[in-house]
């Protein structure tokens with residue numbers, strides 16, 4: 001009779017899954033950067049690629065913590081996500097909607113990563129893998145921050161809304177003090193994505209298309 005699989009096995013399997021996913025993202029981001037029409041979006045993809053190298057390195061440390069060698073296992077979800085991105089690159093080549101499609105594809109990937117890292121961190125806690133918890137938490141924070149930069153519609157934080165608890169699934173809310181449009185943060189991903197989204201919305205409105 002086969003050995004019963006435990007949470008340790010599930011943790012190891014899921015670690016292999018996200019390791020495969022991060023490597024796939026590493027290979028895909030340069031293609032998205034090349035395809036993007038906006039110089040700002042290109043820069044955002046290049047920046048996230050360098051962050052992703054750090055995510056791969058942290059996962060390799062987690063493999064070491066559990067005494068396993070780094071190894072990927074095909075992750076159908078990320079293959080599907082990146083295939084959709086490739087489809088957009090091909091079908092919308094030269095279209096003014098290309099960058100909006102690339103941004104949507106990138107955000108779908110980010111949400112997948114947030115889901116996986118949240119789960120892995122919880123399981124690492126269950127398994128008493130303290131160092132792994134810290135590593136997974138560090139990457140989870142970066143993924144959430146990247147997602148928040150791609151969601152500039154977050155409402156302004158009002159000085160009178162202190163009773164509101166932040167929605168941790170969305171990353172930090174927009175704050176005038178840390179506005180993506182301040183000169184101190186010019187060039188940041190948030191600035192880039194905010195400007196791009198404004199352009200896309202203006203374009204959609206002008207054509208009576210996308211709302212919201």
Ligand SMILES: [Fe+2]
Nearest residue numbers: 022052055113
């Ligand atoms: Fe990542």
Ligand SMILES: [Fe+2]
Nearest residue numbers: 110113143146
């Ligand atoms: Fe990411």
